[in-house]
Amino acid sequence: MTGSAALFTDRYELTMVDAALLDGTAHRESLFEAFARRLPDGRRYGIVAGTGRMLDLIERFRFEDAELEFLREHGVVRDETLDWLADYRFTGEIWGYHEGEAYFPGSPLVTIQGSFAEAVMLETLVLSILNFDSSVASAAARMVSVALGRPIAEMGSRRTNERSAVAAARSAYIAGFDATSNLEAGRTWGIPTMGTAAHSFTLLHDTEEAAFRAQVEAMGPGTTLLVDTYDIRTGVETAVRVAGTELGAVRIDSGDLPTVAAAVRRQLDELGAVRTRITVTSDLDEHAIAALASAPVDAYGVGTSVVTGSGFPAAGMVYKLVARRGDDGEWVDVAKASTNKLSVGGRKNAARRLDSTRTAREELVFVGDGPEGEDEFAADDQLRPLMVHLMHEGRADAAYTGHAGVEAARAHRDEVMQELPIEAFRLGRGDAVIPTSYR
Amino acid sequence: MTGSAALFTDRYELTMVDAALLDGTAHRESLFEAFARRLPDGRRYGIVAGTGRMLDLIERFRFEDAELEFLREHGVVRDETLDWLADYRFTGEIWGYHEGEAYFPGSPLVTIQGSFAEAVMLETLVLSILNFDSSVASAAARMVSVALGRPIAEMGSRRTNERSAVAAARSAYIAGFDATSNLEAGRTWGIPTMGTAAHSFTLLHDTEEAAFRAQVEAMGPGTTLLVDTYDIRTGVETAVRVAGTELGAVRIDSGDLPTVAAAVRRQLDELGAVRTRITVTSDLDEHAIAALASAPVDAYGVGTSVVTGSGFPAAGMVYKLVARRGDDGEWVDVAKASTNKLSVGGRKNAARRLDSTRTAREELVFVGDGPEGEDEFAADDQLRPLMVHLMHEGRADAAYTGHAGVEAARAHRDEVMQELPIEAFRLGRGDAVIPTSYR
Incomplete structure (x- = not known):
């Protein structure tokens, strides 16, 4: 072509x-x-x-x-x-x-x-x-309006054709999303890109702690650690032990998000990581985002629903x-x-x-x-x-x-x-x- | 890019x-x-x-x-x-x-x-x-199975990103579709391409008859004439008058298709155009195709539903x-x-x-x-x-x-x-x- x-x-x-x-x-x-x-x-x-x-x-x-x-x-x-x-x-x-x-x-x-x-x-x-x-x-704008000012990142490249993914990132950004996971969208359209690690990075290592240490070593304590590969409570504890209370954020990609986010917030605060943010990314659409309005969530990552026009x-x-x-x-x-x-x-x-x-x-x-x-x-x-x-x-x-x-x-x-x-x-x-x- | x-x-x-x-x-x-x-x-x-x-x-x-x-x-x-x-x-x-x-x-x-x-x-x-x-x-295969051997063409390029359209044509062909409207899919993947005229071609001309004459002049009587820009019955009559009973096919893109197809078939037969085929192309999905099983339809054109995975x-x-x-x-x-x-x-x-x-x-x-x-x-x-x-x-x-x-x-x-x-x-x-x- x-x-x-x-x-x-x-x-x-x-x-x-x-x-x-x-x-x-x-x-x-x-x-x-x-x-x-x-x-x-x-x-x-x-x-x-x-x-x-x-x-x-x-x-x-x-x-x-x-x-x-x-x-x-x-x-x-x-x-x-x-x-x-x-x-x-x-x-x-x-x-x-x-x-x-x-x-x-x-x-x-x-x-x-x-x-x-x-x-x-x-x-x-x-x-x-x-x-x-x-x-x-049009789908992205609805998500932005219910996110009430919390930042949203587009991360749906894997759920649409590899080239429409670039256009989707562009559209979501125009509709008010803050960033995209898609590097080509960053290059072609100047959209801010984001992303740190997947579950495979934790599974690659002999322990969750070893994975977190490797990530913090490469990216500094301000990075976002994915804490739900095994047990979330243990994951959060390990994350703060490895990165310190300067840890930038934890990401949660599974579970009942309002409940889990509340528990993680309490745990982070108890550990003194009061400025560590919580990002959630599990099958979100505008309805799920709206349902998280009162949960202690700091940022959203949205995939499938935005790149497929949410229905x-x-x-x-x-x-x-x-x-x-x-x-x-x-x-x-x-x-x-x-x-x-x-x-x-x-x-x-x-x-x-x-x-x-x-x-x-x-x-x-x-x-x-x-x-x-x-x-x-x-x-x-x-x-x-x-x-x-x-x-x-x-x-x-x-x-x-x-x-x-x-x-x-x-x-x-x-x-x-x-x-x-x-x-x-x-x-x-x-x-x-x-x-x-x-x- | x-x-x-x-x-x-x-x-x-x-x-x-x-x-x-x-x-x-x-x-x-x-x-x-x-x-x-x-x-x-x-x-x-x-x-x-x-x-x-x-x-x-x-x-x-x-x-x-x-x-x-x-x-x-x-x-x-x-x-x-x-x-x-x-x-x-x-x-x-x-x-x-x-x-x-x-x-x-x-x-x-x-x-x-x-x-x-x-x-x-x-x-x-x-x-x-x-x-x-x-x-x-996966969507296309369901359409093929209910089409009962009648050919289906993919024509949904306009309803998906311009590059995913090429991939969609390829996938539909693999799933048993017979052709695509998308020229790049023809070039890149060797898929047969098809297509004759839109309503705009009829509207461009001073009369429907002038449009049909122009198309038959360029493409021969074996072409497919789109007969529903104004009144379908008049359109069919004009089509056969212009192209003769050797007219390849008529295309219907609107209306209640089972009823319309039956009326058009009767009219074509009465006019002696017994071998002229009927192609229908209006918002078809697997359910609409199944509902046309007993209608005198010879070929289907499917757009939106196939390139968007039918839901x-x-x-x-x-x-x-x-x-x-x-x-x-x-x-x-x-x-x-x-x-x-x-x-x-x-x-x-x-x-x-x-x-x-x-x-x-x-x-x-x-x-x-x-x-x-x-x-x-x-x-x-x-x-x-x-x-x-x-x-x-x-x-x-x-x-x-x-x-x-x-x-x-x-x-x-x-x-x-x-x-x-x-x-x-x-x-x-x-x-x-x-x-x-x-x-």
């Missing part, structure tokens, strides 16, 4: 380009929109993530010789189409929600304008990124043609009429209506006007514009990509969360916390 | 290596095992997938300058450890279940033997691959140290004693007991003897050995990697499925279809 993203594409995108080049419609200027028809069942809000990764991959979307040869060999498209693909670069415009923004059913998360051929080509790539990354961010591993976004020019140059709004999959055609802009306390009350989707002009509602203090210009003539705005984009998204999410009504943070099932209205 | 897999690793693996190099235990020969404590809730069996990808990435697991520089800059390990990492290659032995094999709770799916340092390093990579790929294969997006496998040598050179079986996460220590071998009708009756796990010697049970016709030698001295057996590995896994799964008791194929929730016994 090369560095090119060009084949992260469903075959039908190329066959559509092939046919549309033949009859000339490939060049009709078109507007595609990515949105979610609904939130995952029972969720109150979603968090957009993946935008920065998406912009980067779109900029690098090229058909090199290796990709063209594969397409030729398998007769995917005609030779004339191969020539067109060889020159392919996305040269259009992309607007969308700021990464880290909250979203609701129908929110126009990303709109992509270009010729039909250049914009339809990005369908699978755009959706793969938005669906996966937003699924993780909703795909955010359900779709990518639809909503408008295109005819041969007369006029824009025509379009939408399919299938009974159970309705779409709203037309160019969109969006704003969130806030009340006098700056609390979100309504998601407003303006149909017909895009975000490319002056926002007619810009002067209205109660309407916060939601769409930003992510890419112009095929070049991404650097504010939204790379490490800077990740930090900006994380900060944006933090601001947005303060705007949501308090009911948004109830874990129980319910409807979207604000309604979406079309204007 | 480079081509190196070295940072698809949790930080704690490197800190363990760092500490174990300091006290000399890093060089203790060790045996790690990947297994699942249980099947996903209610499932009767699982299908192992990812093995071929895993072997490939382990062979290429190297710390190049870029990775070492990141680790140095962030103080992840000591300088002496960086030197050791620079020379890292896995030089050990790997045995495991054949890719495509069925598995049950406790089945020793992969065992990795090498020094502690070289084997612990692979923990996250091995689990990421096995957990994701097996999750998809179980991670297979729940863990990677545990089960034995290691002491300083006296003797092997010691090890296992942690945490209350709710029991493991069985020791080297393992495994066989499936078949009855006289060659039906599987029991998963036998032999503790203490590994698969590296003569299988003591090889002469017993009722015991089918399950473990194969996947990698020797750091080199993968080519039979299990690349395109050949994929085809071998697919063929193996097909054989194995014929061995499972009929109850394995009930969709309803139940226990593992055969018990696991330790000997």
Whole structure:
């Protein structure tokens, strides 16, 4: 697999380009929109993530010789189409929600304008990124809101594909997690990494004490010792004996966590290790974290549940043609009429209506006007514009990509969360916390 | 992100290596095992997938300058450890279940033997691959078994991370799917690709008829026309008028599928298009496919449910140290004693007991003897050995990697499925279809 993203594409995108080049419609200027028809069942809000990764991959979307040869060999498209693909670069415009923004059913998360051929080509790539990354961010945000300020580390790499693990770490960080176990996420996205030892390190040694001594020797007493390989009470006692009362933290990865955490806290305090923290990491999700609110826990490590979207591993976004020019140059709004999959055609802009306390009350989707002009509602203090210009003539705005984009998204999410009504943070099932209205 | 897999690793693996190099235990020969404590809730069996990808990435697991520089800059390990990492290659032995094999709770799916340092390093990579790929294969196998021989195409790339989409297509193919929409899976793994057009292609054109004409012009009348953009009955009529009765297939992506498929079949037959096939693709999972058994459907396209493991997006496998040598050179079986996460220590071998009708009756796990010697049970016709030698001295057996590995896994799964008791194929929730016994 090369560095090119060009084949992260469903075959039908190329066959559509092939046919549309033949009859000339490939060049009709078109507007595609990515949105979610609904939130995952029972969720109150979603968090957009993946935008920065998406912009980067779109900029690098090229058909090199290796990709063209594969397409030729398998007769995917005609030779004339191969020539067109060889020159392919996305040269259009992309607007969308700021990464880290909250979203609701129908929110126009990303709109992509270009010729039909250049914009339809990005369908699978755009959706793969938005669906996966937003699924993780939406789950992670719920965990962050019930952690009540205690730090959470993402450590679920082993429970998702090795490369989606990197994207998952990025999404969790944007949603407010503090660190990740994944080293590639540290390198690629500048996310703080953490981790000390597994049970295998203790089992490798002849005794638990020997393992703790080796770890403290290498990492200093401020490290985190995993105390539940054998008996937790003995483990804690040994940990403090080896590291002293300066021991940074103990980690508990099994058992009934509220009970165990309370017992370990008492024991640490009795041993004088009053500043030693307690980290818990056993099969946590938002409900387990909420149940630990009153337990003496200092930090959480979350794995499976966050990288798999806590029950909703795909955010359900779709990518639809909503408008295109005819041969007369006029824009025509379009939408399919299938009974159970309705779409709203037309160019969109969006704003969130806030009340006098700056609390979100309504998601407003303006149909017909895009975000490319002056926002007619810009002067209205109660309407916060939601769409930003992510890419112009095929070049991404650097504010939204790379490490800077990740930090900006994380900060944006933090601001947005303060705007949501308090009911948004109830874990129980319910409807979207604000309604979406079309204007 | 480079081509190196070295940072698809949790930080704690490197800190363990760092500490174990300091006290000399890093060089203790060790045996790690990947297994699942249980099947996903209610499932009767699982299908192992990812093995071929895993072997490939382990062979290429190297710390190049870029990775070492990141680790140095962030103080992840000591300088002496960086030197050791620079020379890292896995030089050990790997045995495991054949890719495509069925598995049950406790089945020793992969065992990795090498020094502690070289084997612990692979923990996250091995689990990421096995957990994701097996999750998809296990879901896909259930869909294949209820499709009753009708072909199924995987088209869920857009509902999972762009790179896990490639792995998902591979897993679904191993589990018996016939094709994928994902072009990179075609290139990397030799899987047949398919796809013709989306609703956007119809909406791009001034009329549905113009869209169908363009597609038939480019791809011939044997193509598949998507008939539900507007009114299905009109769509079918237009499709046959444009392509003639030689039309290859129509695709339906919405509506109540059993009813719609029956109506479309009647209409096609009345129009003389008696050989035109019907493909359905709307939110299918194993239950929806089962419900279409008596409908006149010729082929299925499955998206979200297969790439997200149909409710179980991670297979729940863990990677545990089960034995290691002491300083006296003797092997010691090890296992942690945490209350709710029991493991069985020791080297393992495994066989499936078949009855006289060659039906599987029991998963036998032999503790203490590994698969590296003569299988003591090889002469017993009722015991089918399950473990194969996947990698020797750091080199993968080519039979299990690349395109050949994929085809071998697919063929193996097909054989194995014929061995499972009929109850394995009930969709309803139940226990593992055969018990696991330790000997």
